[in-house]
Structures are given as structure tokens and as C-alpha cells.
Amino acid sequence: MDKKMLLELTNLRDKLKRKNKGSSICSDSSLMEINTYRPTRVEDFSGIRGIGEVFIEKYASHFLRLLDDNRTTDDLYDLDDKEVDFIERLENRLVNISKRNPNIYLGGTTSLNYSDLEAIDDFNIIEKLYFDKKKRVVELVNSNKNGFDEKKYKEINKLYRALNREKNESGEYNLYIAYPFVEGSTFEDKFDLNAPLAYFPIKLEKGNGRFTIVVDNNRTVILNETLIITSMKFILKKEVQIESLEIDVTNIKFDDFEKYLIDKYEKYGIKLSPSTEKKHNVLLGKSTISLDYGYRVRNYMILGRFSSFSNSIHKDVKFIKQARKTNKSLYDILFTTERGRLEKELNPDWNLSQINKLDYSQLQVVNAVDSGQSLIIEGPPGTGKSQTIVSIITNEISKDNNVIMLAEKKAAIDVIHSRLGRLRDYSIVIDDPNNKVSFYNQIGELLRKKIKAVNVSRKENNNILRLDNEIRKNEKILKSLNSEREYGITLLELQSIYEKIEIKDELSKHYTTIAKMIGKCFGDYTYNETFRLLTYLFNESKEDLEYMRNVMETKTHITYLNGKLDYSEFIDVNNIGDEYRTKLNERTFIKKFFTNIQFSFKLRKFASKKQTKNLKKYLLINNYCDEDFTAFEKFYEIFEEFSSQEKAVQNFYYSFIEYQAKNELILSYNQILKLYGNYLIRIIKSDIKSELQMFGKFDRSDKLLKKAYEDLIRYNLLRLETELFEQSEEVKLMKRYTAMVKAISSKRKPTISLFIEKYRFELIKLIRIWLTTPNVVSTLLPMESNIFNLAIFDEASQMYFEKSLPTLYRAERVVVAGDLKQLRPSNFGFGRLEGINDDDYILEDYSITDDDSLLDYVKPKLASVNLQYHYRSRYQELINLSNYVFYNRELIVPPYKSYDDTVKPIEYIKVDNGIWKNKTNKVEAYALVEKLHEILKRNNDKETVGIITFNRPQRDLIEDIIEEKCNVSPEFKELYEQASQKVEDHQNVGLFVKNIENVQGDERDIIIISVGYSYDEKGVFQRQFGWLSQKFGENRLNVCVTRAKRKLVMFVSFDLVDFKVDDLKNEGPKVLKKYLEYAKIVSNDDYSRSVTYLNRLTATEEIKEVSHDLQLSLPDIELLNVKEIHGSPTDYIIRNTASDKELSLVVNKLNDTYQKDHYFLKNYLNAVQVPFVYLNMYDWWENKEHVLNEVSKRLGGTTDV
Structure with a gap:
């Protein structure tokens, strides 16, 4: 609570009381709510308990002025002219006023995004569907009818697929009937328009060989905002306030609709001549036609995908520019020149409210954010970025903060929503600002939520204390083992050098006498000095x-x-x-x-x-x-020193010669050193006796830690769920709760934006976790600074920086998560320009630029933490090449596992006779669909499947072939539909067919890739690589090949010897060649060649020692050195040749970073489901036989070593 603000509000009330002769004004509890909710408009005070009409009429403006003054003083930074100019440049990127924008100029319907409805017999389709509602369904095309238009069916089918892809990718469904249009040109600057005047929301449905359209009641009929903005810039040449874009057709007769539109657009400078046509016209290609001067209404009726995603964001950025103020988080990112820094590597804090197990690098991130920093999370593929984000969210809400998480892809939002577990019921997902059904269903379910009454005790403190005590105890042990003693060496260093002297050892009878002799003669020297003197004395x-x-x-x-x-x-x-x-x-x-x-x-x-x-x-x-x-x-003093050393050597020499002669003993140099080393080991062990006794409980400690951690996570989940439920119950006590429920339950629900605007106070209390998109933020949420404590951007490498500005303005702190080695934003797909597709066949027509993403821009500004543990891939072969090529071998990858042909991680399939024609490879596509059928038939584990192509035409071809096969094979159809509709834990994991541009954020058990490239009909290899040959094309490949969790199937139609790309400018095709070479080696089950390909490295000396003794002591095992692969957390695969049972071996060198290298590594190995033996070198040196027997038992051996 802001006590200073509350005091100022109280003083203002008392002042108004005196001025108004004792009027009560408002109660203390009302003041506390004002202080908490901070109204931004006079009407907002109606949501405060105890506030009535008199207060709103007489006093609200006074309190609002005080709140505004404090907001300006505390929260906002003034912008100078130079800073405003920079924001204006960003603003200009957000509006595409050109013929590329179909909201301004639709030049024809040749694209898969549009279909002309002129062929429909019923001219009054709009009137019957929307105005008098005499029709509910309109059939567009029916393949069961004789003489049906096959071309039209394919056109509609492509539009249907594109809509479903958009729905799955972004959550939005932007299908409208655009009717009518404005057509014409200005006199002055010849600015052509061929733009829709109104958009009627519609649904396209498919079934039984026919396509139909029905009214989408979730959305409303709207005006063309992009057209209005264009008119203000080029025709009206001034800005005016834009009124509501919604059109309530229930209050308009169809015959009056055209006049309604003429009157509306005249306010924004567009003077329209009425239409003279009785029927709707065919929209011909207008790109080469000279339009008449002036503007007139044309009865074009186009079914298509129309999006205006940038308009609302543009409006918010313009607000910042005109206000010439911004909050701290946005100002720092825009204009600071110093990069943020982490103070130091933070020790994990068990007080964090985690509901998931985290590895060391993930805890580093959550700790840093918890400390109040804005931060970058650099998350390579499969490193648990989503899990980390969930932990950040839960930790924030445990501190009574609210969080907004944003991504442009629905998949990224759905993953976070799924990982929240039971807490997802207290979050809200808004990926489509027009989807009222989804929004109100979520609000209603939250208000109806009931949970079983529980007594949440404070045993969390005990769990934290147990965790902390165990970890500190183990760190103390390791610190003792690694501390340099007065002899100048650590116990672990000594034990790594000298083999332990056993009772049965011949040296044991002489141990005490010679050890004392060495101690007496060299007691004043460090180990290194004594070793040097003994080395000289017994030089070989x-x-x-x-x-x-x-x-x-x-x-x-x-x-x-x-x-x-x-x-x-x-x-x-x-x-x-x-x-x-x-x-x-x-x-x-x-x-x-x-x-x-x-x-x-x-x-x-x-x-x-x-x-x-x-x-x-x-x-x-x-x-x-x-x-x-x-x-x-x-140098006389040096001689004096030499003299004392030589005296020590001389004394030992005579004593030793005498002892040898007396005992008829001849000891080698190595034996003498062994005696000396063991002597020191015994002394040090005596010094740290208590720590060594605790060391024997290391394994027990791990079990205690595991249980304490699991108890803590269960407790955190229960506590947070209880707190969120109690907060939702508090909303029911708020003044406008009844009115809010009535609005939710009504048949004619208000738009989402109006509902949020009216019930903002209640929603902020009710919903602490918002999962949405930048577009939704600007469309639905109030443009106020710092209404969120934290904003988290996921997949930030794909988001244009300027699209993040409105959300940054609304948040106190920011976390930016992404990976610069993955997809970047472009002019296609999720980009700046509207109406441009990701079709690679237009590369010749437009220059492609991968501009600065949000992640690019904040990289020099914010501190960053790298996630290192890779969880997605079950087999390291699926991530190895990316780890080497893109991540400098810094990822910790799953241990190597052996496999047979049925489960090999990469399957390289060479297709014969594949022809590259019209940017497709039909032979390869058919082969791929047959492989898909095979996989689905044997898919007993119900593994999820995804198909990736390197361009859109090949994707469309594969979809056509799948549909064709569904029509002729009922078995395949059933399998395909089951796989496509698969949902796990509230997340869509169904079978997909996507091109390389749209797979970031997706993962499936099995990924099938169609490379497609091949020879043309003349046998010449065509080097047409589309996106791949562009700048950062290799990033697209990195995304493509890292989507698989269990298996990757690669279809190729050429010989690698013909894939000559070394002379090309950009890296994409070159990296593709490397990957294909590596995939072929792995597919052939040639592990040694794959290691060589990845730059073979050698093992450490400790690991070699263990390897040598294992092979001598356990003759029935095979050892495979997997430490040669960078990032492997294990050192060897141990295989019992008799039973084929397999274990991964981790040799722990026992450094003093317990949490990072011991506890979290074990957690990681358990997480990736790898059976392993964790061998620490101290146990190995102290009791080697016991360790060997344990390994033998784990492998199914029966005899002791």
C-alpha cells in the first residue's frame, strides 16, 4: 500500500469536508479502495464501494486530479523533441498505406485469401443473412452435384485451410464478407482506392463434400478503420477522433445501409457517390486499370481474410508520441545507453513460489526477476523456457502482483496456459479480441469456481529450511574436500594422485615409520615443495x-x-x-x-x-x-634457503638409507611418494572427520532433498490456488459485481473492450494472469502506464520491436524471452505489412528484410541469462548439430542412448525420381504421405506427428495428397482425423502440416520433413532455395530440425554430391548440407562417424581412470565414451553384453558447486528419463570394490568384483 498517497487522499477529503461544512464526502474504506485501484476517469469511481452519484458529480474530479498529479510525478518521464521523433519513426512502421494492403486496395481474388461471391445466385445474401435473417446457411460449392465448379471448390478449400492455420497459429479468425466497396482516385495525388466499406463476420464450414457459410455471432459488423486512417492522412489531411467502428445492423434497414455508410465515411473526408448497380459486380484485377477520379460505391462482394492488426497498436504508439510522456520501463529500453547487469551469479532461493522443478539456469532467471530486474531469457530450443516463464508468473502472483504474458503465436500462449496446471483456471487467454464467447465463458467459469476447503499451514517454512539445510550441509562437505590445506593441496587432489594403501599392501607395514619420517623432515614445507625435493632426491x-x-x-x-x-x-x-x-x-x-x-x-x-x-x-x-x-x-639469501631445503633432503636421505638397510627394503620413487601422499591424506581426514562422516550420507541427503522439494512444490500450488480463489471471492463483495454478472449472462453481451473498460477494477482483482497478444493489449486494455507489474514477451525474436511499445508502457518491468538463432520477424507471416503472405514464389517481386525484433533491440539494453539444459529431444542426435553449429556447444543435451532400427532418432529417406517443378516435388510428397500412413498405423504409443516443408507450395501439395488419400482410404482417414484432433492437457498437439516459417514454438514426438529440392525434368539440380537462401535462412533451418522429441524423418530427392552450395553468399543452404550429411550418418547408425563429424574431443584423466578400472573389473561390459559429444552430461554408456541392459555413467569430480553440478544434474537426468549411475570420485577412491559391485548389480550382474 502507498501510505504517502493514502495520506494525501485523506488530507484532500478532510479539506473538502471543511469547505463543504462537514459533509461526509467518503469513508476511510472508500479512500483505501481509491488508493488501491487508482481510477483514471471520473466514471471509474462508480466501482468504489461507498461512492455514490453525489461524490461522482461533486468530488470525483478533485480526487482524480490528485491521482493524476502523482502519476505524472512518480511514474512518467517527459520526452524531448529528439525522443519524440524516434517514437514517430517507430509509429510510421505500423501502418501500411499502399496497394499491398487489401484493406485499402484489393486488386483481385487470385490469392488463396479471397473468393469472389459474384457467382452466387442470390444477390440479397447480405440482406438475408444479417439484416432480416431469413437465411442461416449459404452453400458456396458442393462437389456432390453434377457439373460443380472444381476450380471454385479448390479455391474455397485453400481459403478454408488458410483460415484454420491462422486460427491455430494466432487464435484469430479473420473471415469476413467485404461489402460494399469504394472505388476511385483523388484528383491531387492520384491516390487509388479499391477498398471495403464494411466487413461482415462469417464462418466457413466444410462437410460432406460441400462448403457453406454461416453468420459468426461472436463478432460484429465493422467499418474499415484502415481506410479511415488513410483518408485522414491523404484526403482529409488532418486527424479527427474515430468513433466506434461497430455497426449495429439490427437498427438499420438494408435499403438504408448504403446511405448509412456514405454518411459515416463523409465524416472522415471520403465523399462517396451512390452505387447505380442493381447486382453485385465481379472484382477484376485493378492493378493495371486507371480508376476514375472521385469515389463511388461498388457492389463487390468478397469472401476473404481481412486483418487490421496494426491499427490498434498504431493508435497506442501515437498516444505516447502526442502525450510526450512514457513510463520508466519503456523509457529505459528506448533510450538508455548502458546495459543492465546481473550483480553476480545468484544462489537459488528456495523461497521462490515454484510449482515446477527447475534446473540451475532456470532458477537463475527466476531469482533475477524476483530481485526486481528486467531481464532477457535466452532460450535455445527445448530448454524449458515455458516452464521458466510459468515459474516467473507464479512467483510474481505470490507477491500479490499481476502479470501479462504475450506472444504472437497461439501455440506459445497455449503452452504457458497448459503448464500453469490448476492455476490456469485463474488466468485468462485472449488471442482473438473479437471472440466474445471464449472471453465470457472464461470469466463465468472463474466466478463459478469452487475448491475444496483446505487448511494451508505454514509448513512451507519447514520445507524451505530442510532444503536449505541439506544443500548448505552438502556444500560444506564439498568445500572441505576442495579447500587447500596448509600443505598446499586439497584432499581431493591428493586422492586423485595416490592410490589408497590397503592393509594387505606390502607397503602398509612400513607406512607409519616412513610417513612420520617424511613428516619430521619436511613438516615446514608445502606439498608442492616437498614433492619437488623428493622428486630430485629420487629422480629416475x-x-x-x-x-x-x-x-x-x-x-x-x-x-x-x-x-x-x-x-x-x-x-x-x-x-x-x-x-x-x-x-x-x-x-x-x-x-x-x-x-x-x-x-x-x-x-x-x-x-x-x-x-x-x-x-x-x-x-x-x-x-x-x-x-x-x-x-x-x-643472491646470497636464496642460497640460505637452498641450504635449509638441502638440509631437509640430506636428513631424510640418511634416515631413509638407514631404514632401508635395517629392513632390507628397496622402495621405488613412486612408492615413497605414495607413502607421503597417504600420510597427508590421513592428516587431512583427521582435520575434517565430521564432514567426512556426513559425506557417507550423501545419497540419503539427495532423497531428503527430493522429497522436500516435491513437498514444497505441492504446497506452493495449493497455497497459490487458495489465494487466487479467495481473491475471486472478494470480487463478489465488490459494488458492481451483480451488474457484471448480469452483463456476462445477457443474450446481447457487450463487446470485450466495453466490458473491460467498464469493469476494469473488478477484472484487475479477479484476474492476475493475462495471456494474450500485442494486438489484443492495444485493442482491449486501457492505455494507462504500469497497470501490470510485469510483462513477459515470449518468442520475442519473431516480434517487431514497435509492436511491443504499448505493452511496455503498461508494465513496470519486463522479461523478454527468445532466441536470436531462431526465426526473426519478416515482411511475411507475422510481420509489418498486411495482406502479404509467406509464399516463397513472390521472392522475386519483393525485397526481403529481417528487421530488428524486440529481442534484437533489447539485447544491448538488458542483462541476460542463458538456459542450458535441453529437455525436448529424447535422443541427443536430434539436437547435436544445432548445439554445435548454433550454440557453440554450450547446451547440456540428453545422454547418448543406443537404439535399434525401429526407434532410430533420425531416419534419412532418399527418394528416387523426385522432380522439382513449380516449386513442388510430387514424387517426394506421395512418398511422405505413405510414410505418414505407416507411422499412424503402428503408432501404439499415440505419438504426436508434425510435417514440415521448406515452402508453401509443397505444403499445399502434401495437404492435397492427404485429402485425396482420405477420400479413398477410410482407415487412413480415421487415423489422420484422430491424430489431427489430439489434445493433451488443454493444449492442441494434433497433426499439422506447416511450412518452415510457421513452426517455431511447436513440438511433436515425430517430425517429418520434406526438403523438396531436386533435379528438374532435364536432370539439372535447381538451386532455388527460397527463404533458406536469404539472410538468416539458417535460423529457419535451426527451428525446423529442433521440433522433434523422439524422431525425425528426413525426405531427400537428390544425391548430396550434387548439392553444391559453397559458393552461395548466405549460410542457409550450407548449414542444410551439413545437417543432411550428419542425418545420413546417424541414419546409418554410425556413431563413431557422427562423433568425428562433431569434432571429437578427449575425456578427462579422472574419467579415463574409471574407464580403465571398469573394463578390467567387469569383463562382461562394453563402454562407450559419450563425453566426446559436447554438452553430454554423462561420461560413458555401460552396456551388459549378456543382457543388453544399459546405464549412463556420470563421473562426479566433486567440485564445490554442489547445486549446479550435483543436485540439478541429477534432476535433469531424471527429467529426461535416463537410467544412470552417479559415481563420485571420493567413493571411488575410498571403496572402489563396493562401487564396482553396485554397478554390476544395476547392470544385472550376479558376481562380486
């Missing part, structure tokens, strides 16, 4: 060892250290001088002398400062020394 070079013994045992050398040189020893010194004369003349010798302890023994006679001076004097007389000899003076 016989020459050095012999010289060392001479140094230790020759009395003459000891004399040099202690005594005064007399004449009788001069000869020996002179000999030494001769020995070193050559070396002293080499300058490198002097350097080595001071940096290498090995020379210190050979020059031990020079250690004494006195002897150094005497020798220097002697050598100067004999001209054996040069100026470098003065360096001895400067």
Missing part, C-alpha cells in the same frame, strides 16, 4: 642420483663447506675451476644456478659466502670469471 635419472650420493658421501665436498682452503687442496679447487670454466662463460648457466635447486647440490661448495669470495678471488686471478660472477653476492 641414474646419473643425477649417483651424483647426489657423491655429494652426500664425499668428505672432500663437506670440507669445502666448512674449512679454509689450504695449498694442499689447491689442486682439487683448480680442477673444479677447470670443470666449470666453460660453464661460467655461458651466461645461461648463472641464471640456472639461481633458479634451479638441482644445481645447488653440484655447486654446494659455493654456498658459503666466505668461500664464494675466496673462489671469486681465485678465479679472477686465473681469468676464469667474467662480470656475471658479481650476481653471487646478490
Whole structure:
């Protein structure tokens, strides 16, 4: 609660009380509601309890002024001229005023989007369907009738498919009868119009070989807003307020309808001459016809897809520009120059309100958002982006915040809705701003919702405490194992170097004595220093060892250290001088002398400062020394240090020689080091005895963690559901609840926008989770800043930046989720221009540009977190190439699994005699449909299926062949319809046939790809790659090949040797060739070649040690090294050759990042359903036989090692 604002509201009320001589004005509870809901209009106060007509008439304006002043001060930033200009440039991108826009100029009906209804016998179809309602159904074409128009049937059929695709993709159904039209041109600038004046909503239905149309009562008849905006810009040349676009035909007679339209459009500058035609006309292609000056009504009647998705967004952006103000989140994204940063890698916080299990990288994201940051989630395919978004949403609503999640594709919205589980009942999905039935059904169900009474205790705190304690305890253990001791080494490093000395080991009887001997002599040195000294002492070079013994045992050398040189020893010194004369003349010798302890023994006679001076004097007389000899003076302290080290070595040497002689023992250098290493291990273990005792409970700890985590998730779900239900119950106590229910229940329901506008207070309380599209936000929601605490954009790489502005204005913070290695926005499909399709056959007519997406734009502005664990693909082969080519091998992918021919992850099918003609390959399409039939017949697991093509014509051809096969094969028809209508957990997972542009966000168990490209009829390979050869074409391929969860079937009609693409400018065809090569290798079940293809890498030393011992100890197993694949979380596949049972082996090196590398990795392996053995190196070193026996048992072995 904003206490400061409440105080100001209270002071205002008291002031008004005094001014109006004690009038009550309003109660304290009313003030609290005003403070909570913050009305933005005078009429909004009618929703506040305790507020009546007198308050609204006399006092509401005073309170509204105070609220507005605070909104301006606290929430909004003023824009300067330069910033306004930038917003205007973005605004201009949103309106397509050109002949490409069918809302302005429909040049004909050749596209699959439109069908001319001039052939229908009944001219009065509009009158009978909409005005007097004498007709309910109109038949367009019937294939059962003799002499039916086959061309018309195919035309309508294509429109029918396109509508269903649009409904599945975006949630919108934009079929209208456009009638009548305006046709003409302006005098001044020759601006041509051939545009609809009104749109009548209609449904196209198919059944029993015929197509019919019926009125769509969910939507209303509307004016052409795009035409009005065009007129204001080019004809009226000024802006006027646009009134309601809806036309209530129940209050208009059909004979008066044309005049009604003439009067309406005259307000916006379009002066229309009445039509003189008695019947409707055929809409001929107008692109080359010179239109008459002036505008007249024409009775064209066109059935088609008409969308004006950008108009409402444009209106909101214009509002921001004209107001010259914006909120902080939008201002920062538009104009800040500094990139946001994460403070540090955050430790997962178990206080987050999760309802799903999350991996380490996902928790990092939720933590960052929880801390109040706006953020980018970079989510490669299948990395659990949707699950992460759901966790962000649930965490926000647990803090009494509201969230809006947006995407342009219905599939992305449906996934989030599905993953919300039971909480989905308290969210609302609006993907079509005109679908009143869906909207009111959701509101009604929410208000009727009942849940079983539960007592939600605070045991959550106990769960969090259990989780936190267990993880902190395990981190403490690992920290102890990885902490460097006073000896300069960690316990794990020692255990990785030295094999454990067992009781039966021959060394064990000498262990204590020699270990104490080493400790006594080298106790003042670190492990590395002692190791260096012992290495010198027991150097395997016989020459050095012999010289060392001479140094230790020759009395003459000891004399040099202690005594005064007399004449009788001069000869020996002179000999030494001769020995070193050559070396002293080499300058490198002097350097080595001071940096290498090995020379210190050979020059031990020079250690004494006195002897150094005497020798220097002697050598100067004999001209054996040069100026470098003065360096001895400067390094005297180093000699002193060498002296103490040499003394330690000397003491140990004599003690050890004596011990060996006494025990008739000969120990090797490696044995001595082994004794020393074990000695240190024992000391360190004694220091951390308590931690090591806890380490034995590691597995038990994992079980406790798992249970505590699962309990916490169940509790969070129950708690959040209870809180949301209680909030919905509070709405029933609100002042206008009864009126709201009456509006929902009425036969003539208000439009969604009017309902939201009127009952905004109640809806904000009722609905905390909004799942929708940018278009819906601008069409239905009030244009007010910060009405949402958080906005989440999914698939942001496909969304134009300017379309996000209105939502950013409405939100305090933002999360942008997407992947720049996937599809980007373009002028086709979901793009800026209306009426342009994704047909690749028009590439020659229009230049294609992949402009900045929302994700592109915010990338330099916001901090980002990468999701790393890949969950979608059951087999790593399905993601490996993308991981290597697109993601720098940074994804953690499922462990390798062996498979047989029936389940191989990639099946490469070479089709013979395929011909590439008219951008289709008929032979390949027929082969694909036969394969589809085969898959559906044997689909006992009810796996979901998707078909992807590289262009629209091939997609249409495959759909034609499927329909053809349905007509002749009842079995196939039944299987196909069952697969197409499949729904799982409120999410459509039915069989689809899509081109490469429309599959982002989809996933299916089995994906079938028709590459299509092939030789022409003359046998020449045609390099016509359409979208793929454009800039970022490789991103489309990445999306295409990462949709499969279990299997990918690739149809190809050419030999790879003929696929010559190295000379092409862009990367798309080149990456396709790489993928086809890799797919063929995998299809041939050649694992080793696939690894080589992906750049073979070697395993670590610890893993090699385990591998060696496993193979020696378990002779009936095969080991496959899968660590050669980057991103594999396991190291080996272990297979029992007798039973074919298989396990994945994870070798845990026991670093101190417990949560990331131990707990979450185990969760991931369980999530992708991989049987595995988790081998930590400490257990391996301490009790290898036990570990080997456990592995043997898991593999079905019966004998102990």
C-alpha cells in the first residue's frame, strides 16, 4: 500500500469536508479502495464501494486530479523533441498505406485469401443473412452435384485451410464478407482506392463434400478503420477522433445501409457517390486499370481474410508520441545507453513460489526477476523456457502482483496456459479480441469456481529450511574436500594422485615409520615443495642420483663447506675451476644456478659466502670469471634457503638409507611418494572427520532433498490456488459485481473492450494472469502506464520491436524471452505489412528484410541469462548439430542412448525420381504421405506427428495428397482425423502440416520433413532455395530440425554430391548440407562417424581412470565414451553384453558447486528419463570394490568384483 498517497487522499477529503461544512464526502474504506485501484476517469469511481452519484458529480474530479498529479510525478518521464521523433519513426512502421494492403486496395481474388461471391445466385445474401435473417446457411460449392465448379471448390478449400492455420497459429479468425466497396482516385495525388466499406463476420464450414457459410455471432459488423486512417492522412489531411467502428445492423434497414455508410465515411473526408448497380459486380484485377477520379460505391462482394492488426497498436504508439510522456520501463529500453547487469551469479532461493522443478539456469532467471530486474531469457530450443516463464508468473502472483504474458503465436500462449496446471483456471487467454464467447465463458467459469476447503499451514517454512539445510550441509562437505590445506593441496587432489594403501599392501607395514619420517623432515614445507625435493632426491635419472650420493658421501665436498682452503687442496679447487670454466662463460648457466635447486647440490661448495669470495678471488686471478660472477653476492639469501631445503633432503636421505638397510627394503620413487601422499591424506581426514562422516550420507541427503522439494512444490500450488480463489471471492463483495454478472449472462453481451473498460477494477482483482497478444493489449486494455507489474514477451525474436511499445508502457518491468538463432520477424507471416503472405514464389517481386525484433533491440539494453539444459529431444542426435553449429556447444543435451532400427532418432529417406517443378516435388510428397500412413498405423504409443516443408507450395501439395488419400482410404482417414484432433492437457498437439516459417514454438514426438529440392525434368539440380537462401535462412533451418522429441524423418530427392552450395553468399543452404550429411550418418547408425563429424574431443584423466578400472573389473561390459559429444552430461554408456541392459555413467569430480553440478544434474537426468549411475570420485577412491559391485548389480550382474 502507498501510505504517502493514502495520506494525501485523506488530507484532500478532510479539506473538502471543511469547505463543504462537514459533509461526509467518503469513508476511510472508500479512500483505501481509491488508493488501491487508482481510477483514471471520473466514471471509474462508480466501482468504489461507498461512492455514490453525489461524490461522482461533486468530488470525483478533485480526487482524480490528485491521482493524476502523482502519476505524472512518480511514474512518467517527459520526452524531448529528439525522443519524440524516434517514437514517430517507430509509429510510421505500423501502418501500411499502399496497394499491398487489401484493406485499402484489393486488386483481385487470385490469392488463396479471397473468393469472389459474384457467382452466387442470390444477390440479397447480405440482406438475408444479417439484416432480416431469413437465411442461416449459404452453400458456396458442393462437389456432390453434377457439373460443380472444381476450380471454385479448390479455391474455397485453400481459403478454408488458410483460415484454420491462422486460427491455430494466432487464435484469430479473420473471415469476413467485404461489402460494399469504394472505388476511385483523388484528383491531387492520384491516390487509388479499391477498398471495403464494411466487413461482415462469417464462418466457413466444410462437410460432406460441400462448403457453406454461416453468420459468426461472436463478432460484429465493422467499418474499415484502415481506410479511415488513410483518408485522414491523404484526403482529409488532418486527424479527427474515430468513433466506434461497430455497426449495429439490427437498427438499420438494408435499403438504408448504403446511405448509412456514405454518411459515416463523409465524416472522415471520403465523399462517396451512390452505387447505380442493381447486382453485385465481379472484382477484376485493378492493378493495371486507371480508376476514375472521385469515389463511388461498388457492389463487390468478397469472401476473404481481412486483418487490421496494426491499427490498434498504431493508435497506442501515437498516444505516447502526442502525450510526450512514457513510463520508466519503456523509457529505459528506448533510450538508455548502458546495459543492465546481473550483480553476480545468484544462489537459488528456495523461497521462490515454484510449482515446477527447475534446473540451475532456470532458477537463475527466476531469482533475477524476483530481485526486481528486467531481464532477457535466452532460450535455445527445448530448454524449458515455458516452464521458466510459468515459474516467473507464479512467483510474481505470490507477491500479490499481476502479470501479462504475450506472444504472437497461439501455440506459445497455449503452452504457458497448459503448464500453469490448476492455476490456469485463474488466468485468462485472449488471442482473438473479437471472440466474445471464449472471453465470457472464461470469466463465468472463474466466478463459478469452487475448491475444496483446505487448511494451508505454514509448513512451507519447514520445507524451505530442510532444503536449505541439506544443500548448505552438502556444500560444506564439498568445500572441505576442495579447500587447500596448509600443505598446499586439497584432499581431493591428493586422492586423485595416490592410490589408497590397503592393509594387505606390502607397503602398509612400513607406512607409519616412513610417513612420520617424511613428516619430521619436511613438516615446514608445502606439498608442492616437498614433492619437488623428493622428486630430485629420487629422480629416475641414474646419473643425477649417483651424483647426489657423491655429494652426500664425499668428505672432500663437506670440507669445502666448512674449512679454509689450504695449498694442499689447491689442486682439487683448480680442477673444479677447470670443470666449470666453460660453464661460467655461458651466461645461461648463472641464471640456472639461481633458479634451479638441482644445481645447488653440484655447486654446494659455493654456498658459503666466505668461500664464494675466496673462489671469486681465485678465479679472477686465473681469468676464469667474467662480470656475471658479481650476481653471487646478490643472491646470497636464496642460497640460505637452498641450504635449509638441502638440509631437509640430506636428513631424510640418511634416515631413509638407514631404514632401508635395517629392513632390507628397496622402495621405488613412486612408492615413497605414495607413502607421503597417504600420510597427508590421513592428516587431512583427521582435520575434517565430521564432514567426512556426513559425506557417507550423501545419497540419503539427495532423497531428503527430493522429497522436500516435491513437498514444497505441492504446497506452493495449493497455497497459490487458495489465494487466487479467495481473491475471486472478494470480487463478489465488490459494488458492481451483480451488474457484471448480469452483463456476462445477457443474450446481447457487450463487446470485450466495453466490458473491460467498464469493469476494469473488478477484472484487475479477479484476474492476475493475462495471456494474450500485442494486438489484443492495444485493442482491449486501457492505455494507462504500469497497470501490470510485469510483462513477459515470449518468442520475442519473431516480434517487431514497435509492436511491443504499448505493452511496455503498461508494465513496470519486463522479461523478454527468445532466441536470436531462431526465426526473426519478416515482411511475411507475422510481420509489418498486411495482406502479404509467406509464399516463397513472390521472392522475386519483393525485397526481403529481417528487421530488428524486440529481442534484437533489447539485447544491448538488458542483462541476460542463458538456459542450458535441453529437455525436448529424447535422443541427443536430434539436437547435436544445432548445439554445435548454433550454440557453440554450450547446451547440456540428453545422454547418448543406443537404439535399434525401429526407434532410430533420425531416419534419412532418399527418394528416387523426385522432380522439382513449380516449386513442388510430387514424387517426394506421395512418398511422405505413405510414410505418414505407416507411422499412424503402428503408432501404439499415440505419438504426436508434425510435417514440415521448406515452402508453401509443397505444403499445399502434401495437404492435397492427404485429402485425396482420405477420400479413398477410410482407415487412413480415421487415423489422420484422430491424430489431427489430439489434445493433451488443454493444449492442441494434433497433426499439422506447416511450412518452415510457421513452426517455431511447436513440438511433436515425430517430425517429418520434406526438403523438396531436386533435379528438374532435364536432370539439372535447381538451386532455388527460397527463404533458406536469404539472410538468416539458417535460423529457419535451426527451428525446423529442433521440433522433434523422439524422431525425425528426413525426405531427400537428390544425391548430396550434387548439392553444391559453397559458393552461395548466405549460410542457409550450407548449414542444410551439413545437417543432411550428419542425418545420413546417424541414419546409418554410425556413431563413431557422427562423433568425428562433431569434432571429437578427449575425456578427462579422472574419467579415463574409471574407464580403465571398469573394463578390467567387469569383463562382461562394453563402454562407450559419450563425453566426446559436447554438452553430454554423462561420461560413458555401460552396456551388459549378456543382457543388453544399459546405464549412463556420470563421473562426479566433486567440485564445490554442489547445486549446479550435483543436485540439478541429477534432476535433469531424471527429467529426461535416463537410467544412470552417479559415481563420485571420493567413493571411488575410498571403496572402489563396493562401487564396482553396485554397478554390476544395476547392470544385472550376479558376481562380486
